[in-house]
Amino acid sequence: MESGYDIIVVGLGCVGLSTAYQCAKNGLKVLALEQHIESGMLGTSSHGLARIWRTSHPNKLLNEMMYKSISLWKELEQEFGEELLVTxxxxxxxxxxxxxxxxxxxxxxxxxxxxxxxxxxxxxxxxxxxxxxxxxxxxxxxxxxxxxxxxxxxxxxxxxxxxxxIYSAKIMKLLSEYLTNHESVTVKYNTKVVKATKNSVTLENGDEYFGENVVLCTGCETKEYFDKKFQSEKKxxxxxxxxxxxxxxxxxxxxxxxxxxxxxxxxxxxxxxxxxxxxxxxxxxxxxxxxxxxxxxxxxxxxxxxxxxFFTNTPGYEFQYKKDASGVHYAYGFSGTGFKFMPLHGEIVYNGIFGTKDLSKWKERFISKL
CATH class of the missing domain: 3.30.9.10 (D-Amino Acid Oxidase, subunit A, domain 2)
Known part of the structure; x- marks a missing residue:
């Protein structure tokens, strides 16, 4: 049993990595858990060398999110000294x-x-x-x-x-290394979570971890293990x-x-x-x-x-930034748009939980506010 974390991030695909990165960058003590032996493995929704980004979505809000994401990608390029966004x-x-x-x-x-x-x-x-x-x-x-x-x-x-x-595999590797080497972050791979509450997670082997907040960035497996009543589709x-x-x-x-x-x-x-x-x-x-x-x-x-x-479709293709009745936070259901908005997803989840920025601009895309 371990405790004392400000936040436990479950799932280290592109959204989970970005969320954990934002939390660590803002001085929080983070426990980051991933069921696979590494992030972005073959067969997962975060696998692959590159992803398309565009500002010609047939949706105004998605284009606005892309413009914001461009500036965040440029910040990541500057921080890591690597080209990540190719125009x-x-x-x-x-x-x-x-x-x-x-x-x-x-x-x-x-x-x-x-x-x-x-x-x-x-x-x-x-x-x-x-x-x-x-x-x-x-x-x-x-x-x-x-x-x-x-x-x-x-x-x-x-x-x-x-x-x-976007060089998707490159940013996955860079953020994984950043978190692994960060003094306030504990990263555990090959660690499957089977139960989550507002302040704790339980692993498949029965071990428990405790923190002030829990956020599930578990993609297409969220419905199977956690958000079972919501009608999302594993595509x-x-x-x-x-x-x-x-x-x-x-x-x-x-x-x-x-x-x-x-x-x-x-x-x-x-x-x-x-x-x-x-x-x-x-x-x-x-x-x-x-x-x-x-x-x-x-x-x-x-x-x-x-x-x-795989990716997760939701009714109306709304992103699942939300908190359930028990207090568990969710970030999933991005219907194939996780990578292009990756840094923005992480910023939105961090600010939705810790309340440092107004998220109302993106509310049309939420099921409910974190």
Whole structure:
């Protein structure tokens, strides 16, 4: 039995690491627990070398969160002396009348206001002032990106130059090392929590730890072990890694008429560059093969391997920043957006528990305030 912690953080994926980092940076005594032997293992939602970030979500609040996150990523780069956020262009493509495409077109007209407000509040890095959009028809898309084939005539492409990828594996490693070496933090891997109360956690072997606060950043396993009554969905997905070919967009989202979404990005792997493509249909390899044959036929033969992953969907896709009736805090249910907002998630959870900043700006995305 151990006690005396200001906070116990359960789950050291991207959100848990960021939360523990914020707590340690602000002088708190932290116990950080992870059931796996390391953070970001294969098969977990935090695995992978890179993640897409973008400021062209079909959702105004998510774009505002991204502008704020950019400045926090820049702070992390400065602290650790490493490049973490790479800026490239993103191609958003789909039928012109698709709801998401129409929203992004509308977003083009209001982005200037968002950026100016964010800069005034010092919540966005100044480089976003250079944000630009460009709209292409289907023929122009295929001319600009020759690897893309067979686009319907009603497709348009919206190129956003304020997007790119995050070195996800690198920041996981940096934060893990930071916490392991921090004098006020105790990190325990290979440690599975099976019960949590307002001030304690119980491990699978029966050991107990006590602290002033407990926050569960346990992702898709939260419903199974802790928040059992909430109707979240554990979504099993996968993505595929290819040797790249000429003519690929740096990053892309394709919005299909049936509501499906495919995404892709370059992904650095050591000294080499690979290309990642995934979708939100689930683990259906045949759908990926059909898509590649139609849209990226020259890439199909370059497949290296597939990678399983999970994320947690919630009704309305609201983020689960909340406290239950017993006093246990939760931070999960980010529906595949954990990494791009990673530093902001940690800041929101820290401030929600310890009350040092007003969180009302982000309340539309909460189920309930921490």
């Amino acid at each position: 490239k262009s993103m191609l958003n493509m789909g039928p012109k009348d698709h709801e998401s495409i129409q929203y992004i077109l509308k977003q083009m007209k209001i982005d200037e206001e968002i950026i100016l407000i964010s800069l005034k509040e010092k919540e966005a890095d100044s480089h976003v002032m250079g944000k630009e959009y460009k709209v292409l028809n289907s023929e122009e898309i295929m001319k600009n990106y020759p690897a893309i084939k067979n686009l319907p005539e009603d497709y348009i492409g919206i190129i956003d130059n304020c997007s790119g990828w 099993a997905v996968e993505y595929y890694i290819f040797n790249p070919v000429e003519g690929l967009p740096p990053t892309f989202h394709e919005y299909l008429p049936d509501g499906g979404i495919f995404y892709g990005t370059f992904e650095p792997d050591g000294e080499k560059m690979t290309y990642k493509i995934g979708n939100y249909y689930g683990r259906k390899y045949e759908i990926m093969l059909e898509y590649l044959a139609e849209r990226y036929p020259t890439l199909k033969s370059k497949l290296k391997y597939g990678v399983p992953c």
